[in-house]
Amino acid sequence: MNRTDANALDWASVSWVAAERTPATLRAWALxxxxxxxxxxESGEGxxxxxxxxxALDRLLPGRPADVPVLVSGAGQMPAPAVPCKPPLRDAAQxxxxxLRLPGVAQQKPVDLLEGEETRVAGFVALNPRFDGVLCLPGPRQTRWVHVSAGEIVSFRSFLTGALFAMLRDLEGLAGDWDEAAFLEAVDHAMGRPAGVAGDLATVLAELRLxxxxxxxxxxxxxGLLLGMELAAAKPYWLGQSVALVDEANAxxxxxxxLAxxxxxxxxxxGTRLALEGLKAAYKGT
Known part of the structure; x- marks a missing residue:
């Protein structure tokens, strides 16, 4: 658990709490x-x-008075607004x-769901109100590609790249430092032959053992093979588009x-800054 002056916090000066729940982390800001x-x-209670x-939030912010509102992203319940739409504001919170749990954002075709990433999108739009393009939000389980125009989420697509890689890493013991040359070669190969990625992954594992x-x-x-397959499928989201890549801890x-x-x-x-700015925008209702 990481604390910044939480134990010495004077709750009389706190107006509200912004909180974000991700797959790996629960973080909160007293404002x-x-x-x-x-x-x-923040803590690891994602x-x-x-x-x-x-x-979990009480453990993170002990002594929080009941009358101090907490606006949370990444913990919404159904129903969720459907695209095209602006990221949800406080009046939509459950x-x-x-x-106060902000809902995610849904999509009907293809069926998809943002579960917290829409708040980071809102933060980016708040800081860049004229942006028209695509945000790429990699996560430990999935990557979100989100098309934004005129302050609205127009469409998005999710890819389970992180989850698939984690499964391979855990089952097959993949480890080691970053080899950028090997990675980029695999990305290029997979983008040219995405249908063969399952077989190419089997080749990698066989070469590792034999x-x-x-x-x-x-x-x-x-x-690289998994990410190349993702980029091949997400090409309409990045080809010829303005792309913002949302990063956290160099992930x-x-x-x-x-992409380079x-x-x-x-x-x-x-990403952390965008989460806070998005929660601020939602709380203000702008």
Whole structure:
């Protein structure tokens, strides 16, 4: 758990709390009436770690008075607004367990769902109100490609690249340092032959066991094949588009390298900052 002045927080000066729940992390910011961050705290109680979100937030911010509102993203319940739409605001939040839970954003064709990423999109739009293009939001389980125009989420597509790579890594023991050359070669190969990726992954694993393939090269090739398949399918979202890549703790490095290899100009944005700015915009109702 990481705390920044949480234990010494004077709750009388706190107007409200912004909170974000991701697959790996629960973080919260205590804010003054003017929007100043008085404390930032986070823990590993992300999605799946606990079913009791209110209790997790109480552990994160002990002593929070019941009359201090908490606006949470990434913890919404159905129904969710459907695209095209603006990211949900506070008046759309669902009250549950003493929390205000912002809903996600749904899509009917193809059926898809944003579950917290829409708040980061809102933060990017708040900071870049004239942006017309695509946000790429890599995550530990899935990547979201979100088309934004005139402040609205127009469409989006999700890819389970992170989940598939994690499964291979855990089942096959893939490990090692980053090998960018092996990664980019695999990305290029998969983009040209996406239908063969399942077989190509089997080849990587066989080379790891039989031919002494370096573990870093094996891990990087596997990720490159999966990411190349993603880029091939997501091509309408990045080809000829303005692309913003939302990063956190350098997790978007493979996407940045892969897009750069396709000569796609990319703007990097800090995901944590976008989450806070999106929650501020939602709370203000703008």
């Amino acid at each position: 003054s009436r003017g929007g100043t961050v008085l404390a930032k705290v 999605l799946g770690a606990t079913d009791d979100l209110a209790a 009250a549950a367990q003493g929390l 031919a002494g393939l370096d573990p870093a090269a094996a891990s990087s090739r596997a990720l 978007a490095r493979p996407w940045h390298a892969a 290899a396709q000569a796609v100009p990319v703007v990097l944005a800090d």
